[in-house]
Amino acid sequence: MTTPETESLQFLVRKNLAAKSPAEREQLLQNPGFGSVFTDHMVDLCWSEKGGWHRPRVEPYGPISLDPAAAVLHYAQEIFEGMKAYRHADGSIHTFRPEQNARRFNRSARRLSMPEIPEEYFLQAIRELVSVDAEWVPSGDDQTLYLRPFMFAKEAFLGVRPAKKYGFYVIASPAGAYFTGGVKPVSIWLSETYARAAEGGTGSAKTGGNYAASLLPQSEAYDKGCDQVVFLDAHGNVEELGGMNIVFVKKDGTLVTPASESILDGVTRNSLLQLAEDRGHTVERRPVTLAEWRDGVASGEIVEVFACGTAAVVTPIGRLKAAGFDDEQPIGELALSLREELTDIQYGRREDTHGWLYRLA
Numbered sequence: 001m002t003t004p005e006t007e008s009l010q011f012l013v014r015k016n017l018a019a020k021s022p023a024e025r026e027q028l029l030q031n032p033g034f035g036s037v038f039t040d041h042m043v044d045l046c047w048s049e050k051g052g053w054h055r056p057r058v059e060p061y062g063p064i065s066l067d068p069a070a071a072v073l074h075y076a077q078e079i080f081e082g083m084k085a086y087r088h089a090d091g092s093i094h095t096f097r098p099e100q101n102a103r104r105f106n107r108s109a110r111r112l113s114m115p116e117i118p119e120e121y122f123l124q125a126i127r128e129l130v131s132v133d134a135e136w137v138p139s140g141d142d143q144t145l146y147l148r149p150f151m152f153a154k155e156a157f158l159g160v161r162p163a164k165k166y167g168f169y170v171i172a173s174p175a176g177a178y179f180t181g182g183v184k185p186v187s188i189w190l191s192e193t194y195a196r197a198a199e200g201g202t203g204s205a206k207t208g209g210n211y212a213a214s215l216l217p218q219s220e221a222y223d224k225g226c227d228q229v230v231f232l233d234a235h236g237n238v239e240e241l242g243g244m245n246i247v248f249v250k251k252d253g254t255l256v257t258p259a260s261e262s263i264l265d266g267v268t269r270n271s272l273l274q275l276a277e278d279r280g281h282t283v284e285r286r287p288v289t290l291a292e293w294r295d296g297v298a299s300g301e302i303v304e305v306f307a308c309g310t311a312a313v314v315t316p317i318g319r320l321k322a323a324g325f326d327d328e329q330p331i332g333e334l335a336l337s338l339r340e341e342l343t344d345i346q347y348g349r350r351e352d353t354h355g356w357l358y359r360l361a
């Protein structure tokens with residue numbers, strides 16, 4: 001693309017005068033958990049109908065002031081992305097396939113009637129933030145700096161139409177190993193009462209509303225003693241978990257993953273399936289009915305089931321529970337072996353033959 005919009009932006013960097021001291025930061029990086037510790041800075045970029053993308057800034061991390069009539073607070077025009085920065089043994093910092101997140105962000109934007117952001121601006125925003133907050137990228141085992149780009153409607157107007165003003169932000173949060181004490185299989189509750197997405201809905205967009213809709217079924221899952229919830233579509237096809245895609249491994253080595261308009265197209269899933277294809281596995285993207293899943297496990301045709309997404313990478317599924325049944329799931333070796341291959345690439349421990357890494361600093 002060579003439109004003027006895709007030239008790089010001149011970010012104004014306003015340093016945080018109250019930034020954490022190196023000692024405070026090191027203390028926080030010891031055990032950051034997930035999603036509750038934030039770096040010293042954030043990216044703040046505006047869009048308006050008149051001015052397009054403007055006012056690019058890296059500024060001190062802190063509250064955003066909003067008019068109470070801001071459209072996002074009423075009509076939920078909001079989208080986000082989730083990606084990670086990895087520190088390699090030589091100290092360099094990389095992220096993983098960020099152009100995929102940028103493209104998906106723009107697909108989400110189109111579905112929510114929001115402005116698209118040139119891919120180069122999206123990537124530049126991430127580079128700018130990570131270069132200012134580079135010391136926040138942890139170096140411990142399985143630690144990362146989680147990056148959260150998001151955009152929402154800022155215009156103060158209660159009429160129902162796409163807003164004319166938006167804010168694009170990136171915040172960053174150091175994250176520890178998702179699983180403490182090794183990867184453990186999770187139990188999944190099958191939601192037969194609630195749906196996460198609908199045909200023609202927003203299921204394939206990464207938008208907060210999908211998560212809002214998944215919270216009640218997720219609480220139901222907890223009440224039933226399960227870790228996560230899995231959703232079906234109106235035809236009884238398996239979709240995905242609240243925030244992770246699902247993959248079935250068959251006896252002959254074929255990997256099958258549900259495909260439909262209402263499923264979020266995960267970068268982790270696509271990458272794992274590519275690695276499996278590289279090893280000679282066949283990959284199928286097609287509808288999978290609940291009956292195919294249950295019968296396959298019962299007959300031994302399905303030998304492994306796993307969930308995947310950026311936050312947890314890969315999680316074997318150990319149990320599928322519903323109101324009328326409780327099926328133990330077979331545990332195999334493939335999920336964890338693909339997980340290791342993927343994380344080895346991400347942390348620079350294995351050759352990146354697909355050119356997936358993107359150097360940030």
Ligand SMILES: *Cc1c(COP(=O)(O)O)cnc(C)c1O
Binds near residue numbers: 206264269309311
């Ligand atoms: C983000 C997300 C995923 C996983 O996508 P990745 O690109 O692998 O992180 C899966 N399902 C939903 C609903 C999501 O929001």
